[in-house]
Amino acid sequence: MASNKVLSVALDFGTSCSGYAFSFHHNKENIFTSKWPGTDYIKAPTSILFNPSMKFDSFGFEAEDKYAELSKDGTHINWYLFKQFKLVLIKEKKLNRSTVIHDVSGRTMPALDVISAAIQFLKDNMTENLRGQLTMIRDTDIQWVLTVPAIWDDAAKQFMRLAANKAGIPNESLMLVLEPDAAAMSESCSSIFAVGEKYMILDCGGGTIDVSIMKKNIRGSVDSVYRPTGGVWGGTKVDDAFQEFLITNLGMDRFLLMEKHDVLLVQRSFETAKKKAQQPNARTVAIWLPLTLREDIDHLPIRKQIVGDKLILSSDEIVSFFRKPVDCIVSHLQKIVTDPDVYGLRYIIMVGGFSESEILQSVIRTSFPTIDVLVAEDPSSAVLKGAVVLGHNPYVIESKRSAYTYGIRVMRDFIDNKHDISKLTVIDGKRKCKDVFGKVMGINEIIKINETKVERIYHPAYFGQTEGIIAIYRSKQINPRYVTYPGCENIGHLRVNMPDLTGEKDRQVQVTICFGETELNAEAVDKTTGTKYAASFEFL
Incomplete structure (x- = not known):
C-alpha cells in the first residue's frame, strides 16, 4: 500500500542536529534537502532560543550565535536557550504533558512548548523555501514524516505526536517512523542486499544509538528479524567526557565562571579538534580556552598543556573521550549478534552523525572481524532521506518485532x-x-x-x-x-x-x-x- 499524498516531507528532529528533506510523488527518487543559510550543512544544531516572554526567537546556528552575542553584555539573563533537549523524552521517567525542561542556565519551560516550537520552525522553514512550488498543493496533500529513536517508549512517541499537532501538523497527515527503519530505506542502504541477506542498521546519532536487524524478502520489501533496541551512548557522550576532563583538571568553580559565549566557542573548538585528531598522522590538537580557564593555573598539573589561549591535547587523549560510549555500543552489539534470530548476519551499515567518526568505525570493524562493516555514503542524512521514502510507501517494511x-x-x-x-x-x-x-x-x-x-x-x-x-x-x-x-x-x-x-x-x-x-x-x-x-x- 502506498501513500496517496503529493509530497512526502521528512523532519529529522535530532538530539544534536536537525533538518528536513522532501520529494514529490511523481518523482520519488529525487529527494531534496536544503542547506542552512551561510553554511554547507543540511542540518543545523538542535538549539532553540526564546525571548524573555517565552516566545520563539530563533533556531539552530542563529539561536546559538544570538545567545552568545547577548551574553557578551549580560543581556542574555532573561532569555532561554535550549540545547540537546530531545533527551528529556528518554531521561524523564514520568513523562507527561506538564513535563518541563531546563535551558543552559537552569531555567525551565514546558517541554511541549519547546519541542513543538522546534518542529514548527522546521515545518515553516520548509514551506517557506518551497513556497513557489507549493502554490497548487493543499495542506492535505502533504505527508509529514517525523523520525523517532527506536528505543523510545510509547509515552515519548505520543508526546512527539502531540508536539507535532501543536505545531500545526494534523494526525491524519503525520507518520512517526523509527530512525533505523528510515535509514534502511535510504538509497545507500537499500540497494546493496540480496534476497535473504541479514543486515544491521547501526544508527549512531548525537543522543541515542538505535539498532535494527533487517532481511530483504522475495518481494523486494524488508522484514525486521530482531526487536528495536539501543541505548543513550551517542556522540554527546564524547562531549560530556571532555567537559568532565576540564572540570577535573581546571576545577568546577572555574568552569562555572565561563561566559555563555565562551562556552559555545569552546564547544565549537572541541568539535574541530575531534575531527583533526582522527586525521592520519595527527599527534596533537589545539582547543581554544577563554581567559577564565587560563588564569591562575600555575599550581595545576595541566598548566604545561596550556600554550597561549590554547589547550594542547594529544590525539590519544581525544580518543580517550570516545572510550566509554564506544565500549557501550560494542558490548550491546555483541549481545545482539549472538541471538539465534540474528545468526548469519552479513553486514553492519553505519548511519547517523556519530558514524562519521573514524574512531568509532575502527573499533566496530575490529570488534566484528567476520562481519562486513559499511558506512553509508552520507551517514548524517541517511535517516532523513530514508524517511522521505517511507512517506511515499509506508509499508515497504512488511514486518517488525515487538520491543516488549x-x-x-x-x-x-x-x-x-x-x-x-x-x-x-x-x-x-x-x-x-x-x-x-x-x-x-x-x-x-x-x-x-x-x-x-x-x-x-x-x-x-x-x-x-x-x-x-x-x-x-x-x-x-x-x-x-x-x-x-x-x-x-x-x-x-x-x-x-x-x-x-x-x-x-x-x-x-x-x-x-x-x-x-x-x-x-x-x-x-x-x-x-x-x-x-x-x-x-x-x-x-
Missing part, C-alpha cells in the same frame, strides 16, 4: 499450586486470582505491518457504564505472571467509549489493538449493535 511483552491486568479462576496464595481473592463466592498478566503480544514476536491485531472481548463492570479504562502493562520478560512483579510496569491505559447502554452488563465490546505501526492504535465495536466506538491509548 504487552499485556493487561486480568482475573482468572484460582488454581492451587499454580497461583500465588497472595493473589487469592473471593468474588461472588468464587475463588479468583487477581493481578494476572494477560499477555496480548510477546517480546520479539513478529508483527505484520497493517495486519497484526489482537482482539479481546470486554463486558461492562457495572450498570450504566459508558466508558471503559483498560490498564496496559509491559515487560522485557517473555511470560510474566503478574502485573505487580518486578520488571512489569504500567505504561498507561486504553480508554474505550461505549455510550449505548443496550444490554447493560451483558454487552460485549470487542477491542482490537493494532500493533502493526510505530505507535499502538486501537478500535472498539459494540458486538450487540455493530456500532464502532472511539478507543485511544493514553501513555502520558
